[in-house]
Amino acid sequence: MGCLQEEIPPETLRFIAAANDMLTLSETVVLFPRWSRGVLPFWGRFVQAWDDLYDVARTLIDRRICEIEAQVSSGEPAEGLYLTYLLTSDQLSRSEVYTSVTELLLGGVDTTSNTLSWTLYHLARDGGAQERLHREVVSVCPDLQEPNSDDLSRMPFLKAVIKETLRLYPVVPGNGRFVSEDEVVVGNYWFPKKTQFHLCHYSLCHDEDQFENAELFKPERWLRGDSSRSKPTTGSYNHHPYSFIPFGVGVRGCVGKRVAEMEMFFALSRLMQKFEVQPEPGAPVVEPKTRTLLIPGKPINLRFLPRA
Numbered sequence: 001m002g003c004l005q006e007e008i009p010p011e012t013l014r015f016i017a018a019a020n021d022m023l024t025l026s027e028t029v030v031l032f033p034r035w036s037r038g039v040l041p042f043w044g045r046f047v048q049a050w051d052d053l054y055d056v057a058r059t060l061i062d063r064r065i066c067e068i069e070a071q072v073s074s075g076e077p078a079e080g081l082y083l084t085y086l087l088t089s090d091q092l093s094r095s096e097v098y099t100s101v102t103e104l105l106l107g108g109v110d111t112t113s114n115t116l117s118w119t120l121y122h123l124a125r126d127g128g129a130q131e132r133l134h135r136e137v138v139s140v141c142p143d144l145q146e147p148n149s150d151d152l153s154r155m156p157f158l159k160a161v162i163k164e165t166l167r168l169y170p171v172v173p174g175n176g177r178f179v180s181e182d183e184v185v186v187g188n189y190w191f192p193k194k195t196q197f198h199l200c201h202y203s204l205c206h207d208e209d210q211f212e213n214a215e216l217f218k219p220e221r222w223l224r225g226d227s228s229r230s231k232p233t234t235g236s237y238n239h240h241p242y243s244f245i246p247f248g249v250g251v252r253g254c255v256g257k258r259v260a261e262m263e264m265f266f267a268l269s270r271l272m273q274k275f276e277v278q279p280e281p282g283a284p285v286v287e288p289k290t291r292t293l294l295i296p297g298k299p300i301n302l303r304f305l306p307r308a
């Protein structure tokens, strides 16, 4: 979408602004009943934000449709990736493709970017962890060699750093499930049919019973057999499997999980190859806040010093 160009395209900026408006207003609109839609002004802005998101996605897709049509009319097969597949397989209607791509773009904007911001925030303040990560990356990919997925699978500390960031700041801080058909017993509690459950990732991930020194950034807690783990038999590696599910689980789990992981592993390893990251002088402590997603409460400002 051109975010890495010198000048970010206006449509992309419109998408980012609309995502911000929509996520900010979501917290308010869920509190108000349907009848208030014609009366309260923020509903208009909320709907406008969704319209903008949809519109930008539709413009991108329509552009791709023109390219595909040009390919086909010149006798070439329509070649491309996921979007081309969606458009040419006839399994979804055009409006379903628009909606699906709007959701995917939305899912991809704030999730990985906020997680990477927090990762860099901590690495900039923890020289030991940054040095360890840098050593791992350059030992697997020397001479600025671009990492591929095989290389990434040989970087356990890189994965541990991202996991630890998602534990401290699960960007999707909660997950809902509406259990409509069955009564459920959880622990010793009985819940009737039609109960709305809410799982708070944030509280689970910060639970001292599950993660020792839960408030500390300790990527090594995710490494099996690491000597720096303080409690080898009961450390956080042995936490309850459902106390850390930042991408959710099951059929409605995050569809972007693998894409997100690869994108973050790749971006972080490239950054580590090229830069040392430091906090800006006098940088404040940054606490998280919720804006539907969990995001930094203040801007995270960093210095990127080129590595020799």
Ligand code: HEM
Binding pocket: 103, 104, 105, 107, 108, 109, 111, 112, 115, 166, 170, 171, 172, 175, 176, 245, 246, 247, 248, 249, 250, 251, 252, 253, 254, 255, 256, 257, 259, 260
């Ligand atoms: C750090 C990155 C990300 C995290 C932590 C994350 C987390 C989540 C979580 C917790 C859910 C709800 C899962 C559930 O209810 O069990 C979800 C759903 C979803 N995510 Fe992600 N996500 C991330 C990145 C992405 C990316 C990059 C995309 C798109 C490429 C994406 C697309 C989606 C979509 C479309 C859903 C809805 C799935 C459905 O309802 O069936 N996510 N994500």
